[in-house]
Amino acid sequence: MTQATEFLTVDGRRLEVARHPGTDHDAPTLIFLHEGLGSVGLWKGFPQAVGQATGCPVLVYSRAGYGRSDPVPVPRPLTYMHHEGLVVLPELMDVAGIGDAILVGHSDGASIALVNxxxxxxPRVRGVVAMAPHVFNEDISVASIREARTAYETGGLRDRLARHHADVDCAFWGWNRAWLDPDFRHWTIEEFLPAIRIPLLLIQGREDEYGTAAQLDAIARQSGGPVETxxxxxCRHSPHKDRPDETLAAIAAFVARVRREVPAAAAQP
Incomplete structure (x- = not known):
């Protein structure tokens, strides 16, 4: 599957975007939203594989502050995921000309997809795949993010990330300092869950070091639409890396069901 990389100006910043054409011209576009330290490049070949399995076109992008996208001021506001879901993602869909989509998010990206x-x-969004989502902060999240800070400062994490981010300090500290801010301990996006009417697929590893089953339980309990888990x-925090075959199969089956059951441009009454 070929890849075309471009830059789109969204919310006043240039964002790195990669597109992969689908084989089914009537299929919705799968929009991939990366985790808190992710980028277009860090997804590696997984989005293309999902596109090939479903026939769907794929759009992958690096949020501002990540990959080759424009940097952002640090520290980030603690509502940065709210802004991404409510403002940036809809504008990206406008600029990219996407009128029919399914969102596929991982970690921070999954939370952003749920906010949206x-x-x-x-109505352009027919469903959401949320891998290792967070809808509130937990002690396990804070502990693992503190460990990531140590690995960045004294281990090899900075060097590994620098291969994928033009401004690696912006990418890391924008994420890490927000999550470790004492006020972020009270962060939640649960208020958005009852208004969700589209289907959700929640994927999580039993050994996830960043979140517990309470995250998926909260989503299933509070969402206003159908939820599959x-x-x-x-499997730890990255299902698409730790269990790629099972993750791909679950997403492909979900996309097929959504296409059968949720008409285009009628997803959110």
Whole structure:
């Protein structure tokens, strides 16, 4: 599958975007939203593989502050995921000309997708795949993010990330300092869940070091739409890396069901 990389100006910043054409011209575009230290490049070949399995076109982008996208001021506001879901993602869809989509998010990207689904209720979005989502902060999250700070300052994490981010300090500290801010301990996006009407697929590893089953339980309990859950083991925080075959199969089956059951441009009544 070929890849075309471009830059689109969204919310006043240039964003790195990669597109992969689909084989089914009537299929929705799968929009991939990366984790808190991710980028277009760090997804590696997984988005293309999902596109090939589903026939869907794919759009992958690096949020501002990541990859080759424009940097952002640090520290980030603690509402940065709210802004991404409510403002940036809808504008990106406008600029990219996407009128029919399914969101596929990982970690921070999954949370952003849920904010969009409940806060925008965009009729262009038919469903959400949320891998290792967070809807509130937990002690396990804070502990693992503190460990990441140590690995960045004294281990090899900075060098590894620098291969994928033009401004690696912006990428890392924008994420790390927000999550470790004492006020972020009270962060939540649960208020958006009851307004979600589109189907959700939740995928999480049993050994996730950044979140517990309470995250998926909260989403399933509070969401206003149908929710499927997929638990994987052994699997940590990145299902698409730790269990790629099972994750791809779950996403492909979900996309097929959404296409059968949720008409285009009618997802959020």
């Amino acid at each position: 689904a409940g806060g925008v209720r965009d 997929c638990w994987l083991t052994p």
